[in-house]
Amino acid sequence: MMNGHWSVTNRRLDKILAKCDSWTEFPADYESWLHMDGNVSIDKMQATRNGKPFTGMSVRTFDEVAGEWTIYWLDSHTTVLTEQVRGRFENGEGVFYGEDEIDGVVYPLKFTWSNTSNDEARWSQAYQLPGTGDWETNWIMEFRRKV
DSSP: OOOEEEEEEEEEESSTTTTOOOEEEEEEEEEEEEEGGGTEEEEEEEEEETTEEEEEEEEEEEETTTTEEEEEEEETTTOOOEEEEEEEEETTEEEEEEEEEETTEEEEEEEEEESOOSSEEEEEEEEEOTTTOOEEEEEEEEEEEOO
């Protein structure tokens, strides 16, 4: 898991699950801290999106028996800590699956961590499109370590 202070370039799809190809880009400040011998990671991201301040936080816990991370999320819009996804890192890539409810419909959810190094990383979020098996990526974050 990433530790330290990072600059983030966010790209979010303007409308999810709507065959939209228009993206909004915005910067963010990201900090992450490791606890309990690296088995717990807590992070905070602060940004302004569409002219409104936004804070998001995640708590990640590692289950040594299952070999999986569970990621919990809360943000300044909901302030409710919820389990989002579970998964693991293999060969430098992390893939995590869960579910998310949008407008009363539950969609399969996937997070992917890639291009991870000491100085950069890439995260993406995707929802599975109903009846197709295809994934629509709707949020991409490019991380660069602050010096």
